[in-house]
Amino acid sequence: MRKSYYLGAALGLFALGLPSAFWLVSAADPAATVRAYDVPLEKDADFLTGYVPARTTLSNLFENHMIQRADTPALVASISAAMDVRRMRAGQPYTIDRLLDGRVRRFEYEIDRDRRLTVSRASSEGAPRFLTAIERIPKETTVVAVEGAMTRETSSLIAALDASGEGLALALGIADVFSGEIDFNSDLQPGDSFRVLVERHTREGKPAGYGAILAGEIVNMDRKIRAIRFTPDGGSPAYYDENGRSLKRFFLKSPLKFEPRITSRFSSSRKHPILGYARAHNGVDYYAPAGAPVGAVAPGVVTLAGWTSGGGRTVKVRHNNGYETEYLHLSAISVRAGARVGQGELVGRVGQTGLATGVHLHYGMKKHGRYVNPVIEHRNMPPGEPIAPTLMTVFTSDRDRYLQLMFKPTQSRATNDN
Numbered sequence: 001m002r003k004s005y006y007l008g009a010a011l012g013l014f015a016l017g018l019p020s021a022f023w024l025v026s027a028a029d030p031a032a033t034v035r036a037y038d039v040p041l042e043k044d045a046d047f048l049t050g051y052v053p054a055r056t057t058l059s060n061l062f063e064n065h066m067i068q069r070a071d072t073p074a075l076v077a078s079i080s081a082a083m084d085v086r087r088m089r090a091g092q093p094y095t096i097d098r099l100l101d102g103r104v105r106r107f108e109y110e111i112d113r114d115r116r117l118t119v120s121r122a123s124s125e126g127a128p129r130f131l132t133a134i135e136r137i138p139k140e141t142t143v144v145a146v147e148g149a150m151t152r153e154t155s156s157l158i159a160a161l162d163a164s165g166e167g168l169a170l171a172l173g174i175a176d177v178f179s180g181e182i183d184f185n186s187d188l189q190p191g192d193s194f195r196v197l198v199e200r201h202t203r204e205g206k207p208a209g210y211g212a213i214l215a216g217e218i219v220n221m222d223r224k225i226r227a228i229r230f231t232p233d234g235g236s237p238a239y240y241d242e243n244g245r246s247l248k249r250f251f252l253k254s255p256l257k258f259e260p261r262i263t264s265r266f267s268s269s270r271k272h273p274i275l276g277y278a279r280a281h282n283g284v285d286y287y288a289p290a291g292a293p294v295g296a297v298a299p300g301v302v303t304l305a306g307w308t309s310g311g312g313r314t315v316k317v318r319h320n321n322g323y324e325t326e327y328l329h330l331s332a333i334s335v336r337a338g339a340r341v342g343q344g345e346l347v348g349r350v351g352q353t354g355l356a357t358g359v360h361l362h363y364g365m366k367k368h369g370r371y372v373n374p375v376i377e378h379r380n381m382p383p384g385e386p387i388a389p390t391l392m393t394v395f396t397s398d399r400d401r402y403l404q405l406m407f408k409p410t411q412s413r414a415t416n417d418n
Helices: 009-016 058-064 071-082 157-163 168-178 374-379 389-406
Strands: 004-008 023-025 038-042 045-051 093-099 104-110 115-121 130-136 139-149 193-203 206-220 223-230 238-240 262-264 267-271 278-281 284-287 293-295 300-308 312-318 323-333 346-350 360-367 370-372 413-417
Touching (some): 058 071, 071 104, 071 115, 071 130, 139 157, 139 206, 139 389, 157 168, 206 389, 300 323, 312 346, 360 374, 370 374
Antiparallel strands (some): 004 038, 045 093, 115 130, 193 206, 223 238, 262 284, 267 278, 284 360, 300 312, 312 323, 360 370
8 A cells, every 4th residue: 555644734835945836746545544734745756736936047946846956957957958948937837746855757847838848857877867858739729619799798899708708819810800891999789799610729628729710700780791711822811701802901990909989089170178179180089998009000101100299109100092090199109200010010009198188099090181080981991802703612612611610509620730
């Protein structure tokens, strides 16, 4: 029968110098009487699990776990040969398989969600030697249908996805797919719904993010918008409606991914909240938390990245076809004048600089030098290039397969991606 040793939990762990973030795990003799304040340790080995503390070194980490002093230099040298130990991040999980005399049999550290460092003892005899490797953590990809609805309680896409058990990353992906057709700041209403067919990744049974959105549908009041992912010959993946028309427009509907509301609309005359008199409001004000990212609505060249008297930190971008957009009251600017930016590229972050009563983004648009209402102007912009007639047969096949899977109640496919 396997023997077990016991240390008083309250005094033993303190004496060993083990922080509360670590656990000692072992198989105790089931016939033994275990007191509530005892921690069972196997005679032969400990298996310790923890998270890398902030402001520590490998040597200190091993010292805290009472690793033999002869092992520590060899362990540090082996790990340093495989990776830059200065890049070990606080909060990342690790495990130590340790004999009770302090010798290490195996050490594992999760570098990121894709890779794991493993260190194994080469021999139990002689001077300590270790074999080190960096291995891929196997990833499983499952294609699933995810659906949700906007209600009074879950009035935003993020809230609706959270209610369905999904994460922020999927909300960002959906916003990217439909950004040419839906302004997630203002268009969604209670009663609207969505459904997407998406690749969901897991690693060792734990969520590991999302892959491509293969298809999607948003029901927005009296509109039903569908998106199908398709890659034209020699091109990049893009999204099209059921008839092969591009969902991408020259301009995004909003410089923000999604926030709950527009706080002030375009107007030829509005009483200024600070100045106190009426004047034109040449743009749209979006509520957003301080620091929220602001993206360029279309490709262009930055013409201004600096301070203006009323707008505070301001970015202006010149686009093709006589358009110019501006982003005011930023807390930080992420571009410089003269730089080229792509659609959706970060230009700054939401703030309260200049003449602003609260944290928000003022978004303005000019066409041939005159201010226009960006909400109305977007409706008149033509979509991108449709699918070529020669590719419609392939597109139709992909579309029908994706839609069938999207409206099927069960998961459809699982693959291993290492």
